[in-house]
Amino acid sequence: MSFEDYSGIWVFIEVKDGEVVPVSLELLGAGRELADKRGTELAGVLIGENVTHLADTVFEYGADTVYVYDHAIFKNYRTESYMKALLECCEKYKPEVILYGATSTGKDLASAVATDLPTGLTADSTILDIEEDTGLLLASRPAFGGNIMATILCKKYRPQMATVRPKVMKALTPEPGRTGRLVEEKTSLKEDDIRTKVLEIVQHTTKKVRIDEADIIVAGGKGLGSANGFQLVHDLAETLGGAVGASRDVVEAGWVEHHHQVGQTGVTVTPKIYFAIGISGAIQHIVGMQNSSLIIAINNDPEAAIFQSSHYGIVGDAFEIVPLLIQQFKQAFNQEVVDHV
């Protein structure tokens, strides 16, 4: 394997409901930095049905080139069809690095592609860097349930691959009208080559706030004592118009469903305001919320680790503090309304 044959930073562009998913845009931002540092191009690989027009978005967010596989066989994500397209593209153009969002699709695809190439794959990276001269990708990630950070290298194989958690990289501000090289690829894949079929896609019909996209999150922990106590979290969230988050303990105790879980084995969140109520601050939780803009902790244990990771802390009984806060907030909101009248 001659490394000189490999160049360019690639981002797998994931499409959902006819749009590029946010993490792919974030990765274009991160990829742009790597490409500039390395003096190489940034490319997006766009696979799907009726997706060619999305290349405009990919250019606006920083790509120089977009490789497009636009065909009915790619209507729904399937490991085998997407993998074969990507493997073919790699074989043809030999990228140095490929980044994927650490979503159910991105992780599935990256794992399959890495085995077939074969090459190394770092999962759930949160920090990326590249050595200017050698092109060695430095992908860092939380390991052992978030207890340590590890930097992973792939020295002997190309391309180097990593999946990256949503919400940890920053998308560039899009430049309207920015454009680049569009390369439309053909595929020889036939339906018979693919051994899986998507029979149906079911989206949750219940009204649910996605915490990974919320601006305000009120999260609660085991310190609230019971499912009844956890109601405080729902109340404050409702008052503030925020989403409900939870620590792993709370989810395991069954007080709320898993999709509320913040942390290493839950969701990574980056709201503008994060309340941690009765959460002790295990590192697994911290890694999932530490990039929030403003973190407020309420806990009756002054020694709780959560205070180390917060911007503002209140030591006290949540059952006293939170109702007061709700009351004061409601008053303040009403006051605002009166002022405007």
Next chain:
Amino acid sequence: MLHIVACIKQVPDTKIIKMNPKTNTMDRASAPAILNPYDAHAVEEAVRLKKRYGGTVSVLTMGPPPAVKAIKKCIEIGADEGYMISDRAFAGADTLATSYALTKAIEKISKIKPVDLIICGKMTIDGDTGQVGPGIARRLDMPPLTSVNKVKEINLEEGYAVVHRKLEDGYEVIQSTMPCLMSVEKEINEVPYSSMTNMLKAARYQPVIWAVADLEDVERSQLGLKGSPTIVSKVWAPTKPSGGEMLEGDAAAQTGQLLNILLEKKELFAVKGGSGVEL
């Protein structure tokens, strides 16, 4: 009759692992070795499928001799057979080398009894990658079905399986040819307490243990550290924020201060209930 192989791993319980503050390394001795919790769900699902459709559940692990304990735990859950590959040559394997070694063992198991289905946990709690399952599937040229949270149907006669695959905001229903590999989410089932019969069986159970020399057509260069493209170059403790301001006074004073801080950001509250995205 279905023959299901569940791939499992013994891991340190990362929930209670302690860090050595001086060296920033993990004190592995501080954490008990347990069956990877996601794998318990994989074995449980295999056992449930066996009850539904009839068949045999074999478990497979790669690890040092004490990992026999994790196999015994699977026998308690209801697995029938246990296989372990254990050899210094496997040490230091990353996900690519691990999937290679396990694949070689599955090839050997399938000569004893053809394999219809492989089940893995979503990921291990010490590696957190979820890459070994899909890796095995690709090496055995089976369709990988990841994030499975329900096995709806298995039709061995016609050779297909139908599963629910979890997505960020729902699930998709997928039909796949068999044999295939599934990696399962933990909400797929609940692992009940073991029966006394299974516990007694597990206590006496000795798995089949193979060294590299017992496997066939193995390229040693693909095993262990040598066969691992990724290397860990550096580990460090996550930077801890230094801590912010503690609000003083009684509850009313504290909440009053907090209110003022938040009201400075009142643009966030402009649309009540509008901060999240409704599905």
